[in-house]
Amino acid sequence: MLRLGLLLLTLPILVLMGLYFWELSSVRECTLIQDGYWDYLDGVCRSTPQPFVPWVERQPWLVNGGMLLSVAGVVLCMAGLYVKRR
Numbered sequence: 001m002l003r004l005g006l007l008l009l010t011l012p013i014l015v016l017m018g019l020y021f022w023e024l025s026s027v028r029e030c031t032l033i034q035d036g037y038w039d040y041l042d043g044v045c046r047s048t049p050q051p052f053v054p055w056v057e058r059q060p061w062l063v064n065g066g067m068l069l070s071v072a073g074v075v076l077c078m079a080g081l082y083v084k085r086r
Helices: 002-033 061-080
Strands: 038-039 044-046
Touching: 002 038, 002 061
Parallel strands: none
Antiparallel strands: 038 044
16 A cells, blocks of 8 residues: 555656646747747747746646645555554
8 A cells, every 4th residue: 555655646746747747848949949939829839939838837737636645645655654564
C-alpha cells in the first residue's frame, strides 16, 4: 500500500510538470525566436496578440485529476505507514 501511495503521490506531479514545461518550450520558441504571440487555446503561434488562458481553464480534468490522484497517494501513504506489517 505504501509503494502504491508513493507512486500515486509522485507520478501525477511529474506528468503535469512535464506537460507544463513542454508547452512552455513552445511558448518561448514562439515569443523569442519567431517574434509571435502564443495562442493558448489553439496551441499555435500567431502574429497578433492573444489573451492568456490559464492551464486549469484549458485542461481542468487533467489538472484536477492529477491533484486528486496525489491526494489519494498521500492517503494511501499514511494508511501504509499506520498499518503494522505482518
